[in-house]
Amino acid sequence: MSTEVIKVTINGAEFEVPKGARLIDVCRDKAFDIPSFCYYADLALQASCRMCLVRIEKMPKLQTSCTIICTDGMVVTTQSEEIEKAQRSMLEFLLANHPLDCPVCDRGGECELQEMTFDWGGLEERFTEKKNYHPEKYLSPMVANDPQRCILCKRCTRVCDEWMGEDAIEAGGRGANTVIGTYGGWLDCSQCGNCIEVCPTGTLLDGTYRHQARPWELTQTVSTCTYCSDGCQMSLGSRGGDLMRIVARDRYVNGLNGEFLCIKGRFGHPFVNHEERIRTPLIRYQKGGKLIPATWDDAIQHVAEKLDAVVDKHGRDALGVVGSPRITNEANYLLYKFATELVGTNNYTCTDAHNLKPFFDNLGAPLATHRDIRYAKTILLIGGEPEELQPLTGKQIRQAVRNGGARLIVINSTRIRLTEQAAQFIHIRPGAEDAAVLALASNSNDTLAVQKLGIEINELQSLRQSIAEAQGDLVIMFAGEMSSGAQVALAQLPHALRAEGRRVLLHPLPLFNNSVGAHDMRMMNGAMSATQMLAAAGDSIRAVYMAGSFLNEQLRAHGEALSKLDVLVVQEMFETETTAFADVVLPAASFAEIDGTYTNNDGFVQRVRQSIPPVNQSKSDWMITAQLALELGMDFGFELSASAVFREIAEHVPAYAGLRYPVLKDESSPVQAKYKISESRDLTSELIALRTAVEALPDSGNKLDGTPQVGHELFKIGTLTGKVPQFHLLAAGNPRPETVRISPLYQITVNADRRDALAVAGEV
């Protein structure tokens, strides 16, 4: 928006506002209430509900303020008898076909239509004709639908199109018979539920939580998502120790994601109160024996004795300490402290598959926030698939292109869905991302780069030209395909690419909710990676103490490793392939039961807040580590306070200096860690090493054809999503039930080949 200021008068008071501002936004900003249904900031205008009417001097009739851009000297009235009469008539019209079933509507108590009707009071209903009737039904395992409550504001169709790029839901029928529906009667989409979130009425509803609680029964706790590295802010609704639902509504939260969540954030929470949660500490007294329930005191004492014995016999470095990109900064920090201060082992690591240390050590520009991405003018995406793995980033990219006119350049071995929005798609060979970085870092390797990438030289030239011509913000994103040498070169690229009128920002795309935090807590600084630790199991590594489990691909690479350990101690929520070999399993609390922080891919340090008491006998990961440290003779002294742990983090991690929980309390103004920006430096030796690595890449190899199916990553069954029956239906191909009027969970029989993926659904 322009920095030029103009004057408008609203209800007799004069205001200075930016030229180009929208009247409805200005009125609300100045605290004049404007009712609306169809207007939704940053979506295409609909202008259909006619609730936002105002009187503008010199204009012949009432105007919809959502369609008016302020002009200098504009004189506006937002409240008058004439305006209220028109608005009441519109509301009466909207209610003409609306059933009066608020007492049985899941949206009752938080419905915008209900609120507005109650606010005005005394609304007369003069329509006596029979109301249109449409039966309730399911549109998918996640989305329930009561069509007769619809007021046709089309927020749902616009978010589906503009945020998700899916266009899966549309208005069908004509006139008074228009209803919102799907193409073919069943939703084959990413099941984000954003259409549910933005629906101002009870037309689209959370099919997984239906009729389970009323909104006023829920205690709302603002927290951070526990799935991907985007770190969406959300509101956890709990009742009596149970996590009932998750939403991102503005009314509770105004964080970096607005009202956006993806399927995992919104629907992936039933693991929290799941019956398979580990109930008590468990000890396996003999290798190959059973895990036997124990008290916390006995289990901690047992672990301490076992670890002491290993260190006495084999030395400190025989004990490996393993953190996780899924647990909080506080938990990773205490594992680091446990490894370095108490045990003195060099062998500590984190189960994340990708180490971001080379990137952060050479960071040449600030991290791009999700807001920066939305307003970027050029976005260069190297590798990855944000629409499946970091869906908020995917949505921001899509909106930057669709609503902001950004130029998107995608370099990928796969024709990912985001290529539909791309101005340029450079289709490279699988595993050749390093060659793309080499080409960007130095133009003396073009012949080699195009040969390894499998592209034409003019594609590279066109990429360079797009960057050279870019004005405004250029955001460079990269995923985990890159080697550490390529990460160094990429991190330094901003020094070469920034120019007059062009800012360059970087945006890593790690996989987990706290991948960045695990890096910041220095858990990746140890002498070996998780895979190397597994390779050394039974040899130089005799015992492992870990929070969370190894990734399946890490275990597959070293199949028998865990059985070779003398001692394996695991803090976990569920039994996993790792706990199957554990000598002691300690029940860990989920994100909904703890206080702490995660750091997202913007570098935002965000609060995780306790919504319910710990389930069963579980404890926060950091508390377990502190208790074990005490048993081993070192009092960390945090007195059961996560904020005390965070205070120590702020004292020891320079990027977090000065941060405290109170500083992080307002999720509408997120706080970014202060990562050190490295000066431009001579990369000659790194580029020679990168060139050598690129030379070793194959000269042939098929590029991956076809666009991956929506949900191929999002619907994957993991330890957490596997506890949600609906995910099993989606993973099995989202079969359409015989009738969509009954919950799909009760009626879908799934193909026998996919039964493994459906174990949980079968129990329902």
Ligand code: SF4
């Ligand atoms: S769930 Fe998401 S993708 Fe599916 S129709 Fe709704 S908004 Fe569109």
Ligand code: SF4
């Ligand atoms: S379903 Fe909800 S969001 Fe969609 S048009 Fe109807 S009322 Fe609006």
Ligand code: SF4
């Ligand atoms: S985009 Fe990522 S952080 Fe946001 S809700 Fe989805 S999984 Fe959670």
Ligand code: FES
């Ligand atoms: S909000 Fe302006 S017409 Fe609907």
